[in-house]
Amino acid sequence: PYILGNTYQNLRKLQSAHGGYDVGAESNYGDYEKDINLDIALLVGKQLKSYGYKVVYTRTSDSVSWSNDNVEDLQTRCDLAKKKNADLFVSIHLNSSEYDASGYEIYCDFNNKNTVKLSNSILKQLDQLYYSTNRGLLDTNETPLYVVANNEVDAILIEAGFISDDSDLYYLKNYTNNVATAIAKGIKKSLNE
Template sequence: MHLNSSEYEANGYEIYCDFNNKNTLKVSNSILKQLDQFDYSTNRGLLDTNETPLYVVKNNKVDAILIEAGFISDDSDLYYLKNYTKNIATAIAKGIKKSLN
């Protein structure tokens, strides 16, 4: 998990994963659905690491994804990230659990 920042107006959460890997795509979609239910920010969707290579995801020996949980430069995102960390973590955990069923 990571937090975004931008000098421009931006907010929301997104997940980077390998679209060619059915396991990471499945868990990423499941996590996004759970974050959508918590409804704390904008769903910026899934991003394919084949188009936007990220070392931490592409050069990992195990299946990996990167969750950008929000923008610390956005007041609303920052509020939820500070005050509802447990809710966000629970949504991510539920997404992982549901993807395993």
């Protein structure tokens, strides 16, 4: 993932990654990552709003405001987080592999205690759904991601599962709301602790 995602707090900014010209990864059946990311992001935002948080989306449909330039695309999303004074930037993605792989994982800056705590809180909620494997946290100091590195706001990137894995894909498509609610709950719990 080079990733851009979805959510924020007090201004949580939800970013549904990819979109428009950029379809992201593709399943064996022609599903685009960008569409499932968006479905999850919209539901996470809805849940966060119900908790009373203010939510800003980087996109709410497949039509995007930025150009077909990848860096401009990602920078526009980071700029929005700053402009909206977001407390948190959450990018939502799906993984893909040509090998047998499944599970969810979260990228964050291991030197940033807030985002490490937030990421662990989300993983804990996802664990309770029993839909796949917890692949843990990944350090963006080792795998730099544009939207984390270039964000002035605390940012994480969630890989909610593998679009290339039939079992992950089935759950993500049919129980999207469970995944979204777990993410929102993890965010809320982390902020309230």
